[in-house]
Amino acid sequence: MKQAPTPVPPAAGAVPTAAALALGDDALVLSHRLAEWAGNAPVLEEEVALTNIALDLLGQARFLLSLAGDEDELAYLREERAFRNVQLVEQPNGDFAHTIARQLFFSTYQELLFGQLAAGDGPFAPLAGKAVKEVAYHRDHAEHWTLRLGDGTEESHRRTQTALDALWRYTGELFEPVEGLEVDVTALRDGWLTLITKTVRQATLELPTGPQAGAWTAGAGRQGLHTEPFGRMLAEMQHLHRSHPGASW
């Protein structure tokens, strides 16, 4: 991470650090999860597609974390509880269907969110205006795969339904208000549900019926409370930097 962040002009006025961290951590953590497919994807073409998406997200993360502080320190030296990403993005890749379900839920949310931010004149408008196009492609990629897996073989249908059901409980957190982020959460949630419902039905799958957040949990990612697999992901992501402080290529 030595190059300067994306060439978007610095935002005018005070940057809401909490919001920059929340969005930046979402992008960073999902980027890392997708990068775990490198060398493991089902086919070479899909590996390039997933790592391409990971690189887009990494670019967003660098810009957003730089608004909140030193990007390297924030990425590599924070403890688990200091991360503000939603729990959805830290969920393990699972099988390919889980990765696609996670992508469908998150990229649909991100496209609508960035659409709203780009239309405003807040500190995130320049980034959102640029990123909304790449995120639209991430959503398109996830939708096409959802259709093919859902309406594919009996096994791909079953696995995709399992993935949608398993990740559904993490989607409620996407629509919790974030301090300093001026978005219409209700419109975001309605738009998201409409798009997801359409894709899921078209893929001959069922929209999950369970709660979108676990009533039994003490909190969620935006408060720094993360699920168990996140600690191990972070250990791997931060290990090199922590073992060799200040090392560079």
Next chain:
Amino acid sequence: MTSTDWPLWEVFVRSRRGLSHTHAGSLHAPDAEMALRNARDLYTRRSEGVSIWVVPSASITASSPDEKDPFFEPAADKPYRHPTFYDIPEGVRHL
């Protein structure tokens, strides 16, 4: 599923408006829509293109190396097929 289950597609990329599509390479994909997306990720991620075509490799009929001589060699010694072979007479306008 391995990529050998998927058909092969040939990818043609137009690098700029006004130029023609040029063969960029090939890839595996389950169908045309996915082939187009894979092509976008494999061949245009460094701004190489403004338009992509994908064609099933099986749909391409190619000349065979055995036919090289009858196909191409007779063209080698006919310079009068090139416009530069002809001198332009003086006084000709609008040519």
